[in-house]
Amino acid sequence: MRIPLPVFKLFWRRKMAILLNLVVLVLLSVQVMGQSAIDLADLSAFNNPGKSWRVAGAVVADLRKPNAFNIAPGKGILVNVSEEKKHGTDLYTKTEFGDVDVEFDYMMAKGANSGVYLQGMYEVQLEDTWGAKETAFGKNGGIYERWDDDRPQGNKGYEGFAPRQNASRATGLWQHIKISFQAPRFDGKGKKIQAARMILIELNGVIIHENVELSGPTRGAMGKDEKKTGPLRFQGDHGTVAFQNMKITPFDKGRTEVVPPVSRQVPVYPIFVNAYETPVFRSFMDLPDGQRVIHTVSVASNEKVHYTYDMDTGMIIQAWRGGFLDATPMWHSRGDGSSRPLGAVQRFGKPVLAIARLATAQSPWISDTTGTHFHPKGYSLDANDNPVFNYQLGGMIVTDATHALHNGEGISREISIIDPAKNLYVRLAEGASILETDKGMFVIDNNAYYVRLDDAGGASPVIREANGKKELVIPINGKVKYSILF
Numbered sequence: 001m002r003i004p005l006p007v008f009k010l011f012w013r014r015k016m017a018i019l020l021n022l023v024v025l026v027l028l029s030v031q032v033m034g035q036s037a038i039d040l041a042d043l044s045a046f047n048n049p050g051k052s053w054r055v056a057g058a059v060v061a062d063l064r065k066p067n068a069f070n071i072a073p074g075k076g077i078l079v080n081v082s083e084e085k086k087h088g089t090d091l092y093t094k095t096e097f098g099d100v101d102v103e104f105d106y107m108m109a110k111g112a113n114s115g116v117y118l119q120g121m122y123e124v125q126l127e128d129t130w131g132a133k134e135t136a137f138g139k140n141g142g143i144y145e146r147w148d149d150d151r152p153q154g155n156k157g158y159e160g161f162a163p164r165q166n167a168s169r170a171t172g173l174w175q176h177i178k179i180s181f182q183a184p185r186f187d188g189k190g191k192k193i194q195a196a197r198m199i200l201i202e203l204n205g206v207i208i209h210e211n212v213e214l215s216g217p218t219r220g221a222m223g224k225d226e227k228k229t230g231p232l233r234f235q236g237d238h239g240t241v242a243f244q245n246m247k248i249t250p251f252d253k254g255r256t257e258v259v260p261p262v263s264r265q266v267p268v269y270p271i272f273v274n275a276y277e278t279p280v281f282r283s284f285m286d287l288p289d290g291q292r293v294i295h296t297v298s299v300a301s302n303e304k305v306h307y308t309y310d311m312d313t314g315m316i317i318q319a320w321r322g323g324f325l326d327a328t329p330m331w332h333s334r335g336d337g338s339s340r341p342l343g344a345v346q347r348f349g350k351p352v353l354a355i356a357r358l359a360t361a362q363s364p365w366i367s368d369t370t371g372t373h374f375h376p377k378g379y380s381l382d383a384n385d386n387p388v389f390n391y392q393l394g395g396m397i398v399t400d401a402t403h404a405l406h407n408g409e410g411i412s413r414e415i416s417i418i419d420p421a422k423n424l425y426v427r428l429a430e431g432a433s434i435l436e437t438d439k440g441m442f443v444i445d446n447n448a449y450y451v452r453l454d455d456a457g458g459a460s461p462v463i464r465e466a467n468g469k470k471e472l473v474i475p476i477n478g479k480v481k482y483s484i485l486f
Helices: 014-029
Strands: 010-012 039-040 053-061 069-080 089-095 098-109 113-118 121-127 143-148 157-161 175-182 190-195 198-202 206-213 231-236 241-250 271-272 280-286 292-299 305-310 315-321 338-341 345-347 355-357 375-381 387-393 397-406 410-418 425-432 434-438 441-444 451-453 462-466 468-476 478-485
Touching: 053 098, 089 241, 113 175, 121 175, 121 198, 143 387, 175 292, 280 338, 292 338, 292 387, 305 397, 305 410, 375 478, 410 451, 425 441, 434 468
Parallel strands: none
Antiparallel strands: 010 271, 039 241, 053 069, 069 241, 089 231, 098 175, 098 241, 113 121, 113 231, 121 143, 143 157, 175 198, 198 206, 280 292, 292 305, 305 315, 315 345, 355 425, 375 387, 387 397, 397 410, 410 478, 425 468, 434 441, 441 451, 451 478, 462 468
């Protein structure tokens, strides 16, 4: 039975609106006065790198073994290998910095822990927190503010700031972080008159901190005395970690403030979709290349892992972790009918048919539904209230069921076909690279996400060339089940 979509329930979130408006004002108030970005591509920029550090060309994590990487020779990636009985060492830049923007990709091995210290003093935590629902200052993206020795006996410990939401990615995937830091200020006698500050931290495209004042250095910092400048420090003694695309933009004369235009100060209060009360939401969805997908259904989960399904092709076009949807573009003023994900998004390319009939496994994928007799038939709800999408394809009935994995590590999808025709294939993934790391486990698009085959129905997947990229396809004879891990 076809069940109608739930009634839209949207919430005005004034506090969140104020925070989002502050982001705009903060970004507008920072004027670049520094030099060009410094690219740290090898170990020559660091003081006395220990033996645990090396330069590599490619890195793949072993998901079954803690602190384990498979490392290929080459250039461009800095790798630290830290084992339980043989700890690595920290890495310090030769150059010292005051106000600075820091940006890099990092990859965590299973169970690994690391961090980046601004001025060698103030730590932003880097950690393998795959599957964690909640955030904390000790988890990935958190800020360790200081160790408080002045608390009463038995209550001593760290203080810090948790990320706004969990925007982390899976073990062994590249994550991207941007940090804008302002150093402490001192008067002419060397007395601190203004605390250090994390102006903005963005993790995997999501703002997780802004305008955070730091009362003091993290325990384990380079001494307790705060200074005008200090090196960047990359922690290497707590786990195996890799870095690439490391760029530093210093502000030699400090940051200066400018008054933002009055027109940009007019508040726009965002309208967020509550995932618990409106777990299924229909809207337009705009892709980064400007394409608008007009018949999408976005589905939320209690695991805080969500996805968007294209009713016109039967394709999952994106999945994300964190908040559900921002419907401000749809409902603010006259609106344009679109919504956008609130969390860290993994996109899967332009919408194409999820299932196609091909002459061979190497035949070009069908670019649209013309001549395929593709007819959407809506969706029903399973016993756990997860949507099950249905459509016809060339006279066949397709059932497409997707749900979040119980541990929040990704989504699981099962496609079933009644009386399937011959030579049917399911397109599982597309990317610049596709590598099988274990039987039935593939890492996609230069370590962007994983595809795991859970039930191939006896069929063998095929990695093939397609329009300058790689595609992962598999024959389907009744059913195929797989997971997207990110």
